[in-house]
Amino acid sequence: MDWLEDFRPQIYELFAEAEQRIHRFPAPLNVLGLHYLSGFDIRKQGSIKNYICYLLPFWLERTLTMRLHHLSPTSLLPVAKLAALGNVMGMLHFFIQDDLMDRQDRQSDGIDRQQLVPLSQMLHSEFLLILSQTTHDQARLWEYYHRFVSEWASAVSLEQESDYFAQDRQKIAGKASPLKLSAALLLLEARLPDQLPVLMQQLDEVLIALQMNDDAADWPEDLADGNYNCLLSLIRQELSIKSTSSTDVPMSIAVPVLTEQRVHQAIYDHHILRRYAAIAADGYLAVSPSSSIPYLNHFHAYLIRQLNRMTEQVDQHRNLLMQQGSLWYHARISP
Template sequence: MNLTEAYAKEIEAVFAEAAEEIGRFPAPFDEKGQALLEAANPLRANAGTNLITFLLPFWLKESASADEGLCKDLAVGNVFAMLQFFLLDDVMDEGDRLGRAKVTEALVLGQWLQDSFQRYYGRRFGTEAPLWPYYREYLAAWATAVSREGASPADPRDPSGLAGKSALVKLCAAGMLSMAGREDRLPVLEEALDLVLATLQLSDDWADWREDLADENRNAFLTLAREKLAWPEGQPLDERAVKRAVYQADAVGELAGIVRTYGERLRELEGVPGVLLIFCDKIYEGLRRDAEEAEETVVRLALGGGLSYILSKKEK
């Protein structure tokens, strides 16, 4: 199943409403917000990995006995939260390079997005609703994960740690279950979502390893590459070493194996919506294909005497 195609109608409606809301931002934040929104729309750009952020309310609709309007409001609110955290990540990662004017612009736009998130969730949950303690809990988990990022190597086998930066994705689940009187189901669903978000983070780390080489502790795939190579402690990895891990030490195969284990754990949990299993399976299949392609490339180049070329030149 192609989840983007399967939920195209919902995505179109959610992003159309978000665009209408952003259109009411003051200039120039209306145009800048629209550009950011367009780049995150999987129907317009290659942004499929963020599907869970704004489709999760629809994926939980049956298990939470929710109506379509609730799902849409929470999905639109999630889009605003997602965009705000995109901007925060950019400022934290690239603030020195962006310069004062760009940082100011990002923070101001982020404040407008935060206000929109609060208003869309506020349509369904009053100030005293049981949702908001969960919001503070998830925000604290995000803050802890961000503040500790890079202090020690990211652990590819720690799903709750990997999911920390995405903790607020779970907020709609807490809200929907509390509204349905099913908060007793939340611990299991939180565990399931940690496994799903960890799977997504591992996939992102594999895709981003080159960008993360300068701060390799942030990237769980690089932790795995160092492990597979038995790389000396204190010696930074370089691109050639990581390619050795990919093409000679089956690091991507190991990564796919960890993701498969997360999927197996997910299946053992009671009442997990089937679409979450599909989402994880899609990520696993992509990693497995990448591992197979790496193995096939090594065999082909070794037969042709070109293995040294791939280690020094070939791009992922």
Template sequence: MNWLSAHKENLDDVFAEAERLIRAFPEPLNHHGLTYFDTFDLRQEKSKKNYICYLLPYWVQEITFLPNEPVNRLSLANVFVMLYYFVVDDVMDSAGGEHKDKLPLAHLFQLQYQAIYRELFPPQSPFWTYYERYVLEWSEAVAGETQSDYFHTEKRKMAWKASPVKNASTGALLLAGQAELIPVVTEAVEQVLVTLQMLDDWADWEEDWEEGSYNSLLAFLRKKDPSLESGSLTPDWVKQQVYVCDELDHYADIAALHHKQLLELKIAMNELILFHLSLVDSLRKTANEIKEKRNKLLSGGFYYFFV
């Protein structure tokens, strides 16, 4: 995991600074903010790891050669971008309004990353046009998700659900005077974000099925059987497809194709590529483990006797 370990010292400083800023929030939002932040704090062993959010500025450093200070600032901004959009997601997913008290906290998170961007980019910078574009992409993706099958029709929009993450890569390229690389770097980042969403959808498919949320794995499985009506997809049927029919293996094949397409971009962001490969390997490993466990069960007593 060189794509992480090489930047561990810088990231520790970034998260320490994020914690310091949150502690300065007015009462009681500072306490609420620290509790929420702790869930995503990279320094905590059991925290949720959203590596691309805060590592992307360092991965782009391979081609920008920017000094650490602006890269650290972009990483810090993306920590607050991550916190802001996760709060927004919590509120959007809350049918009973139980997360509405987090909205003031979300605005404080937003103030933090906007302040960093104003520090790095003057008002006339093209950064702000991209900033607005990524908010619009996010809005379009989350608003249309329940009515569309992005996995089969507009896969790029799966990445748009995390479009504000691209502030870091685009911002770094602009600071380095390499605006001409924004399209290809954006394509590479979006490719990784799609595969990352595929892994999230594998992990969350039962919850998404229960809530009626769009899920690329469920969409993939439904497409395999055109005669299947949307309402007739059940957890038992999904488990049959995954654990008996090896459809997760075929799902992993698509992630592997994404990696091939990423390599074809011929962009010198080795850490981003290695991170994506780890995603593909993780999905493939899970599919192989399912097959191995099934084979052990089919072998029955003879297998366990001989091993």
């Protein structure tokens, strides 16, 4: 059982269909849309791989088909294909929204941000059109749509004023809540909506681990841009604890200013990535194997391995620096 290779033909077909649909957008949005899609196209080397976005419907379809013997082997597949296509369109729409919120400059990777607004609307319109062609229970589907988009809106609007990783970790998953709609859609089609709460618990933990992976890799950019980052949140928490343990400053107001050198010191000297990876592993262990979706569980395990691999790479790099001389090491790492 391989969470990626078992579905590669379906994913390639999916992106070919997405290209055709975007190609039909009015000019110049079709050209701009195809350019934006290429940055996430799994078929292209160097593209951003948002695996869970387009694989989740296929993982669910395969699992539900095996579990529900009264369904024919292909009965859920057409809906899964539509759900995955809708996820791609929705992914592009919400990524543009995030981009517009994060960047203040008019140019965004060589693209005029003002053109991204109508492109985002076209992608969202396509997303809604695809959803309308899916399940028999449209009324409940739109209820879930409102719920998950509301979760996303709440999460992204309060992110800069809150510390989700320290205070409300489920909000981190809320940033990807529109993705959950495809899971609700498959369960509605299988007439199993009562299983959604259990699936949402597993999906939330996977989405948190996914964000933790991204943040461990992207912390230099997030630190420079002032964006929220889970790893930086954990480092701030530990620095706050240390500062308040030796002073009379209340922890609630002792929010240290992070610098690149302080982050490097936390990573290399204080092994922060080990504790970070352990938090993600706890989330993985919190999911009951008996009620989990196997492919989703395997992807979750992959994310934990990625974090552990980052930790091992840091340890190897640290040892190499130490071998080159302790004085040079401390000059390179310490503030």
